[in-house]
Amino acid sequence: MSKPKILFIDAYDSFSNNIVSLLTTTLQADVDILPIDPPELQPQAPNFTQKLTSLLRRYDAVVCGPGPGSPDLPHDVGLMRYVWDLEPAHLAPVLGICLGFQSLVVSCGGIIKKLKTGLHGMIREIDHAAEQPYLNEGNIFYGVPPFKATLYHSLYADIGQESIPANDWTASKWCSPAHLPDIVPLAWVYENRGDYIERILMGMKHKTRPFWALQYHPESICTEPTGHQVIKNWFSEAVRWNRENRRPTDPSPTSLSSISRLPKSSTHGAKSGLDCNGHNASNHFPWVNSNSQLASFGLNHHYGSRTIKLPIHIEVPDIVEILQGNRQDFIILDSASAKANRIGADVRGRYSIIALDVDETLKLEYRTGDKYATARCSRPQKPSLGDVSEMIHFSPGQTIWQLLAEFWTKRRVTSSEDSAPFLGGFMGFTTYELGLEGIGVTAHQERQHNRPDLCFAWVTKSIVIDHTKGTLRIQQLSPGESEGNGWTDFIIEKLLTSPIWSDGLRADFNKRTQLNQLTPPSTPDSIFAKAQIQVPDADEYESKVRQCQDFIASGDSYELCLTDQTHITRSSILSATESCPLTPLEPGKPPQTPWQLYRSLRSRQPAPFGSFIRLGGATLISSSPERFLEFSADGLCSMRPMKGTVRKSSAVSTLAQAEAILHVPKEEAENLMIVDLVRHDLHGVCGPGRVDVPKLNIVEEYASVFQMISVVEGRLPANDDDNDDKISTKKKKEEEEEEKRKTGLDVLAASLPPGSMTGSPKKRSCEILHEIEGGRERSLYSGVVGYMDAAGRGDWSVTIRSLFRWDDETRKTTTTAANNGQGHEQEVEVWHIGAGGAVTALSTAEGERDEMFTKLKGPLGVFDDEA
Numbered sequence: 001m002s003k004p005k006i007l008f009i010d011a012y013d014s015f016s017n018n019i020v021s022l023l024t025t026t027l028q029a030d031v032d033i034l035p036i037d038p039p040e041l042q043p044q045a046p047n048f049t050q051k052l053t054s055l056l057r058r059y060d061a062v063v064c065g066p067g068p069g070s071p072d073l074p075h076d077v078g079l080m081r082y083v084w085d086l087e088p089a090h091l092a093p094v095l096g097i098c099l100g101f102q103s104l105v106v107s108c109g110g111i112i113k114k115l116k117t118g119l120h121g122m123i124r125e126i127d128h129a130a131e132q133p134y135l136n137e138g139n140i141f142y143g144v145p146p147f148k149a150t151l152y153h154s155l156y157a158d159i160g161q162e163s164i165p166a167n168d169w170t171a172s173k174w175c176s177p178a179h180l181p182d183i184v185p186l187a188w189v190y191e192n193r194g195d196y197i198e199r200i201l202m203g204m205k206h207k208t209r210p211f212w213a214l215q216y217h218p219e220s221i222c223t224e225p226t227g228h229q230v231i232k233n234w235f236s237e238a239v240r241w242n243r244e245n246r247r248p249t250d251p252s253p254t255s256l257s258s259i260s261r262l263p264k265s266s267t268h269g270a271k272s273g274l275d276c277n278g279h280n281a282s283n284h285f286p287w288v289n290s291n292s293q294l295a296s297f298g299l300n301h302h303y304g305s306r307t308i309k310l311p312i313h314i315e316v317p318d319i320v321e322i323l324q325g326n327r328q329d330f331i332i333l334d335s336a337s338a339k340a341n342r343i344g345a346d347v348r349g350r351y352s353i354i355a356l357d358v359d360e361t362l363k364l365e366y367r368t369g370d371k372y373a374t375a376r377c378s379r380p381q382k383p384s385l386g387d388v389s390e391m392i393h394f395s396p397g398q399t400i401w402q403l404l405a406e407f408w409t410k411r412r413v414t415s416s417e418d419s420a421p422f423l424g425g426f427m428g429f430t431t432y433e434l435g436l437e438g439i440g441v442t443a444h445q446e447r448q449h450n451r452p453d454l455c456f457a458w459v460t461k462s463i464v465i466d467h468t469k470g471t472l473r474i475q476q477l478s479p480g481e482s483e484g485n486g487w488t489d490f491i492i493e494k495l496l497t498s499p500i501w502s503d504g505l506r507a508d509f510n511k512r513t514q515l516n517q518l519t520p521p522s523t524p525d526s527i528f529a530k531a532q533i534q535v536p537d538a539d540e541y542e543s544k545v546r547q548c549q550d551f552i553a554s555g556d557s558y559e560l561c562l563t564d565q566t567h568i569t570r571s572s573i574l575s576a577t578e579s580c581p582l583t584p585l586e587p588g589k590p591p592q593t594p595w596q597l598y599r600s601l602r603s604r605q606p607a608p609f610g611s612f613i614r615l616g617g618a619t620l621i622s623s624s625p626e627r628f629l630e631f632s633a634d635g636l637c638s639m640r641p642m643k644g645t646v647r648k649s650s651a652v653s654t655l656a657q658a659e660a661i662l663h664v665p666k667e668e669a670e671n672l673m674i675v676d677l678v679r680h681d682l683h684g685v686c687g688p689g690r691v692d693v694p695k696l697n698i699v700e701e702y703a704s705v706f707q708m709i710s711v712v713e714g715r716l717p718a719n720d721d722d723n724d725d726k727i728s729t730k731k732k733k734e735e736e737e738e739e740k741r742k743t744g745l746d747v748l749a750a751s752l753p754p755g756s757m758t759g760s761p762k763k764r765s766c767e768i769l770h771e772i773e774g775g776r777e778r779s780l781y782s783g784v785v786g787y788m789d790a791a792g793r794g795d796w797s798v799t800i801r802s803l804f805r806w807d808d809e810t811r812k813t814t815t816t817a818a819n820n821g822q823g824h825e826q827e828v829e830v831w832h833i834g835a836g837g838a839v840t841a842l843s844t845a846e847g848e849r850d851e852m853f854t855k856l857k858g859p860l861g862v863f864d865d866e867a
């Protein structure tokens with residue numbers, strides 16, 4: 001028997017791929033995905049109905065999915081509302097889910113209203129018609145054991161349920177209301193609102209047509225699997241209806257180009273040669289294979305390394321200070337919390353990675369909206385020749401991700417069993433705005449700058465520190481097998497003979513005197529004293545929280561990660577072209593140089609994903625606790641969304657106390673919403689049935705806060721996977737070839753911006769946040785930082801709890817000296833710190849304001865820290 005075919009109509013929800021996965025795995029079906037507003041199927045077009053019916057005929061059944069907004073707004077439901085009203089001869093069996101459910105209710109004459117308080121990520125016992133034989137005909141809940149399900153909605157169906165007296169409820173709850181004869185209720189949830197019980201319709205069927213619908217989310221990780229029986233029952237009913245009504249079907253594949261598939265289901269009708277980012281596989285970048293000076297950078301390199309013991313007193317910045325004076329660019333991924341975690345099983349941030357000689361490496365840069373990327377490299381050996389740069393033009397359909405993938409794949413190096421997590425390869429950052437471009441949100445005003453949204457350096461010389469083993473590995477990718485050796489010996493010699501290596505106490509003294517000489521001599525301390533700090537206005541922030549809650553109440557979002565930025569303006573220590581002095585902290589003085597700010601932040605707030613980055617005109621100093629995505633060369637992708645924050649205090653100082661605060665429905669729901677969103681992102685690249693949640697809502701301890709995290713894992717389709725579709729055509733082979741190429745980079749590209757920084761559904765939430773946050777760029781904040789190495793592995797953190805500045809954001813101001821009243825001109829630099837938190841229906845404005853200021857406190861504190 002051929003596989004069932006289902007059409008899923010997607011209303012731009014961040015849970016859609018989870019539903020497609022559920023349908024594919026529980027029904028062994030092929031599921032095609034069609035957005036609610038495909039350009040080829042416009043309701044105003046003259047032959048729309050005919051086109052729609054001929055499309056539906058190709059499927060055994062249709063699912064109308066969840067989504068932001070209201071079923072009363074045509075723009076929010078698009079195509080959905082037309083499937084209910086087709087002529088009887090053209091009907092197809094349909095299952096509506098959430099927004100799809102509400103759309104069916106509206107088509108039957110029901111009214112949609114706002115719940116007293118939205119129920120997002122709330123898990124409730126479903127009261128369903130399991131024992132109603134008289135409803136047996138089409139009762140998809142019949143015989144289903146009790147189960148709990150996750151809800152994600154602000155709106156509900158009013159079918160007159162409130163007017164039924166309590167003592168009539170049991171007898172009437174499964175009866176069609178007299179004024180809405182087409183609606184047969186099949187399931188309810190009862191929500192205790194304190195002074196009354198709200199009755200919320202959770203399931204229905206249409207009296208005469210083949211339509212069923214669920215208000216809850218059957219695909220959520222917290223909906224009990226017992227509930228999956230409802231999906232099976234629905235599909236049996238759909239098949240029965242098709243058979244009994246001799247519904248005409250059309251086995252030919254559709255030619256609609258808006259239709260897509262998750263990877264690894266069978267191939268009919270899927271886009272050929274296009275991956276999740278719309279790359280066309282056959283449309284390669286000629287630049288990558290050209291022999292231009294930059295395109296051949298790092299090709300045919302071999303790996304060499306030497307490992308030495310790391311003395312206990314040596315820290316990551318010490319190593320950089322020994323090896324990297326007088327440089328402009330830096331990339332340091334610093335697990336500053338690792339030392340604290342050395343005892344015990346917690347290996348978050350086990351490694352630190354220092355890129356060496358970043359000035360001399362190749363950098364690839366891209367700015368959103370551009371149709372090209374730039375490769376650049378400086379020539380320190382021949383400074384008179386200046387920097388080299390090449391423009392790499394995109395042809396239609398090409399993206400920066402494809403360029404990176406091609407460049408990366410050509411530089412593959414195999415790793416041995418005991419290799420470091422990073423051998424060399426890409427390291428860098430992306431901005432929040434790069435992520436917005438990927439999901440089609442491009443509402444930003446004309447940009448007043450020319451900064452890159454992505455800057456990756458191809459790092460060939462690096463150091464990996466294993467904090468658990470206490471070792472340091474010096475490694476190089478170099479053209480000849482043994483060419484690296486001389487260099488690694490030289491670096492080891494330099495480390496071992498440096499004064500601080502062998503003698504911790506003496507070294508500390510030496511380090512200070514030695515490096516003090518690097519401090520620009522002409523910088524009077526008074527200049528630094530007055531940093532102007534502009535923090536968000538507390539009342540305004542609270543009012544923004546309330547605006548978010550209005551959008552949540554109207555059904556436009558389920559959760560919004562609201563953020564704001566603090567700006568610190570102070571006299572400039574570093575101009576764009578200058579090297580970055582590695583000045584140590586000076587006792588009794590606040591940090592001045594970027595390096596001192598980094599040293600200060602890492603000791604104030606040691607974090608597993610800290611970093612110091614100077615690249616592409618940006619300086620980023622981060623103490624991020626949040627891993628975004630880690631992937632292995634063989635396709636295991638692990639994401640670690642973080643939601644739920646408690647500040648450490650005398651009242652909350654132990655893990656048990658924090659757990660008591662965080663294991664409450666509000667916090668768990670916030671985290672669950674992002675877990676389901678991340679599952680969707682991963683399903684989109686890994687395919688149906690390939691995503692699991694090994695950890696849900698685990699509380700972890702950090703330097704100044706406790707955080708709740710979850711772990712979501714996806715397995716990319718492997719090369720040798722069985723495809724149960726037996727049809728072997730040339731086209732299928734090509735598609736399989738294409739899918740084989742999926743790597744962690746595809747997951748990275750498909751998952752930005754990080755869901756924990758947007759809220760859900762991602763696209764609509766980002767549009768709303770853009771409006772509420774005043775259209776300002778978040779820039780590096782809410783982007784990601786990390787690496788993907790030459791062996792195919794990667795690790796990325798979310799850029800939070802950090803400060804950043806751009807070299808081009810300096811200006812001249814005139815200041816008046818206090819002692820003589822004279823004005824003098826000086827250059828100022830501006831640092832930015834983003835902070836925020838997830839707003840839900842259950843948030844309070846004061847609570848969110850406090851959370852934002854708590855998160856701001858750590859990074860902001862470095863400006864008046866005294867070493």
Ligand SMILES: C=C(O[C@@H]1C=C(C(=O)O)C=C[C@H]1O)C(=O)O
Pocket residue numbers: 561563626642643644645756757800801834835836837838855
């Ligand atoms: C928005 C921030 O943090 C995000 C929001 C969190 C929350 O709402 O609990 C937790 C971690 C981050 O994903 C921030 O640090 O500025």
Ligand SMILES: NC(=O)CC[C@H](N)C(=O)O
Pocket residue numbers: 065066067068069070097098099100152153154155156554555556
């Ligand atoms: N998940 C959904 O489909 C939600 C539907 C609708 N936007 C609501 O909030 O009620």
